[in-house]
Amino acid sequence: MNERRHPSRALALTLMAMTACATMHAAPATAAAPDHADVRIANYQFSPQTVHIAAGGSVSWTNGDKRAHVVHFDNGGDSPSIAQGGSYQRRFEKPGEYPYVCAIHGASMQGVVVVE
Numbered sequence: 669m670n671e672r673r674h675p676s677r678a679l680a681l682t683l684m685a686m687t688a689c690a691t692m693h694a695a696p697a698t699a700a701a702p703d704h705a706d707v708r709i710a711n712y713q714f715s716p717q718t719v720h721i722a723a724g725g726s727v728s729w730t731n732g733d734k735r736a737h738v739v740h741f742d743n744g745g746d747s748p749s750i751a752q753g754g755s756y757q758r759r760f761e762k763p764g765e766y767p768y769v770c771a772i773h774g775a776s777m778q779g780v781v782v783v784e
């Protein structure tokens with residue numbers, strides 16, 4: 669049989685993300701962008717595709733796919749190859765938009781970090 673495992677770590681990450689969403693939705697609309705955002709990679713997609721963070725904040729990408737992915741920024745910079753279960757974190761000091769794609773799978777996998 670081909671049963672999929674559901675690692676408790678992935679569940680914990682999901683719960684953390686859900687908690688973060690609930691917290692953000694409860695905050696006033698004028699709240700500043702968060703210092704950190706999490707992007708999940710699953711089924712060859714970045715989710716969410718757009719994240720907003722404050723300048724000086726960071727973004728983490730965590731790969732749930734069996735295939736490795738590489739976060740490649742249009743403005744320059746590549747993550748190492750991110751294997752299944754692995755993650756990559758980058759800090760963004762300057763405000764602006766940082767579009768990215770997967771260096772392996774191309775423009776069908778894209779996202780953007782908006783640094784406010």
Ligand SMILES: [Cu+2]
Pocket residue numbers: 712736737738770771772773774777
């Ligand atoms: Cu990829």
